[in-house]
Amino acid sequence: xxxxxTLALVAESLGIQPSALExxxxxxxxxxxxxxxxxxxxxxxxxxxxxxxxxxLYSLLFTWLNEHINQHLCRDNFDTFIGLFDLPGPQNMTxxxxxxxxxxxxxxxxxxxxFVQQCLFESHIDEYQSEGISKHVPPPSPISYFDNSExxxxxxxxxxxxxxxxxxxxxxxxxxxxxxxxxxxTKQLGNHSSFKLGGGLDRSGFLMFTICLFNGPVTYSxxxxxxxxxxxxxxxxxxLLHGTAVGTGVVDGGEGAGSINPFVQVAAQxxxxxxxxxxxxxxxxxHHMPHNNTTTGTAPTITEEECExxxxxxxxxxxxPCVTGKFCAPLDTLFDTLGDTQNWFVFCINLNNSQLLNxxxxxxxxxxxxxxxxxxxxxxxxxxxxxxxxxTPAEQIERMGVALGLGETDVVLGQHKVFLSQAAFHAMExxxxxxxxxEQKHNQMHEAExxxxxxx
Numbered sequence: 001x002x003x004x005x006t007l008a009l010v011a012e013s014l015g016i017q018p019s020a021l022e023x024x025x026x027x028x029x030x031x032x033x034x035x036x037x038x039x040x041x042x043x044x045x046x047x048x049x050x051x052x053x054x055x056x057l058y059s060l061l062f063t064w065l066n067e068h069i070n071q072h073l074c075r076d077n078f079d080t081f082i083g084l085f086d087l088p089g090p091q092n093m094t095x096x097x098x099x100x101x102x103x104x105x106x107x108x109x110x111x112x113x114x115f116v117q118q119c120l121f122e123s124h125i126d127e128y129q130s131e132g133i134s135k136h137v138p139p140p141s142p143i144s145y146f147d148n149s150e151x152x153x154x155x156x157x158x159x160x161x162x163x164x165x166x167x168x169x170x171x172x173x174x175x176x177x178x179x180x181x182x183x184x185x186t187k188q189l190g191n192h193s194s195f196k197l198g199g200g201l202d203r204s205g206f207l208m209f210t211i212c213l214f215n216g217p218v219t220y221s222x223x224x225x226x227x228x229x230x231x232x233x234x235x236x237x238x239x240l241l242h243g244t245a246v247g248t249g250v251v252d253g254g255e256g257a258g259s260i261n262p263f264v265q266v267a268a269q270x271x272x273x274x275x276x277x278x279x280x281x282x283x284x285x286x287h288h289m290p291h292n293n294t295t296t297g298t299a300p301t302i303t304e305e306e307c308e309x310x311x312x313x314x315x316x317x318x319x320x321p322c323v324t325g326k327f328c329a330p331l332d333t334l335f336d337t338l339g340d341t342q343n344w345f346v347f348c349i350n351l352n353n354s355q356l357l358n359x360x361x362x363x364x365x366x367x368x369x370x371x372x373x374x375x376x377x378x379x380x381x382x383x384x385x386x387x388x389x390x391x392t393p394a395e396q397i398e399r400m401g402v403a404l405g406l407g408e409t410d411v412v413l414g415q416h417k418v419f420l421s422q423a424a425f426h427a428m429e430x431x432x433x434x435x436x437x438x439e440q441k442h443n444q445m446h447e448a449e450x451x452x453x454x455x456x
Contacts, residue, residue: 014261017257020240022050022160024239025046026041027039027051027236028041053234056237057233060268061267063267064266064267068366089108089348090106090218091106096200096224099221099228100225100229103220104323105272106213107216107327110214111156111331113148114148114149115339116333117145117373119343119376121145124351128419131414133414134236136327145376146373150192150193151194153194154195156328161193165227167325169181172323176226178207178225178226179206182207182208186209194212194213195209195210197209197210198219202221202223204221206222209222215371215372229322238268241258241265241268278424318456347372349369351364352364406421406424406427410423
């Protein structure tokens with residue numbers, strides 16, 4: 001260990017002994033043929049361990065912040081809610097190989113893109129028919145757009161999807177290897193249009209595979225894929241922060257005693273699953289999760305017929321949900337919730353890859369516009385209509401259209417809702433905004449008159 005001063009500073013911040021931190025970075029406990037072995041790491045392995053510890057601390061901090069907010073904001077009854085959805089954009093690393101992190105993030109972006117497509121191009125068609133306004137809007141699917149449903153199914157299918165295979169192989173990690181995982185991909189999905197075995201081997205000699213996403217193909221290295229899928233929280237880091245088991249004779253503050261920092265102690269004790277799981281789609285559905293519930297996120301039961309295929313194996317009852325399984329569970333809840341809300345989409349375009357001001361890379365921007373389907377969105381959006389409030393009489397609707405200079409198809413009265421085209425919505429929004437400005441001016445004038453004693 002060269003930078004002893006930095007080691008001591010980090011150890012002091014975490015409330016642990018420098019020697020304990022040095023051991024956690026220099027050694028790693030691994031399961032080798034059903035036996036736990038301590039492996040001495042070289043400089044590259046120690047660097048990876050350091051990065052993993054930083055990710056673990058960030059994860060624990062993020063989980064603590066999430067639970068802290070939920071405990072103060074979650075209520076059993078609510079009429080409206082605000083949800084924060086923080087998701088990195090699609091990732092394709094250039095300086096290093098894409099791995100499990102990019103696999104999960106890109107899957108989430110693929111599912112989000114599919115959700116946006118369904119909302120913009122498909123979901124309203126049944127509503128138009130049930131409301132009896134189909135004659136006022138274009139026929140179903142008038143715009144040809146790239147549908148990424150097959151790629152989403154490539155990830156999600158059970159059995160036989162990428163995530164299902166990764167989870168199954170990880171649960172049999174003492175018998176399976178990353179090479180065998182890619183072979184299982186090829187056997188199950190070799191003919192799929194969005195999957196191909198790509199590029200041979202990476203620099204470390206591991207097989208690579210390519211997934212064709214909505215924004216282009218991304219090639220992944222299989223190196224440590226199964227290990228990372230099981231390594232939700234490194235046991236060495238758990239022992240470092242929590243300390244060794246009770247009754248081992250370790251004194252407080254000594255090596256193996258865990259952190260003496262009160263905040264680190266609280267953050268490190270976060271359960272694997274959230275304590276609060278509010279179903280924001282309906283009222284009265286907030287409930288507490290038991291701390292020992294680890295069922296969600298594990299692979300489902302597989303039938304005997306499926307067991308005949310050695311590449312789709314029944315997972316061991318390890319009690320530890322895989323990373324991909326835990327990642328998918330909240331995504332499902334998120335999109336179920338978004339499906340019950342009124343969504344407004346904002347498309348962000350990255351002007352350049354260098355994060356420079358006033359620099360536009362034309363090819364990059366065109367690629368994003370094309371992959372996001374913004375041309376199709378613009379063509380379809382001009383004739384799309386949005387649902388409004390219930391119960392407005394037909395006469396008032398007609399008078400409003402005349403007052404705002406709107407056409408017959410800009411304001412349409414359905415069975416239970418009033419539908420507005422984008423032109424009608426913007427006209428009404430501009431009218432209300434102007435009225436709001438006038439009202440603010442009037443209120444300010446009235447307040448000034450009151451202060452001056454001119455109000456009668």
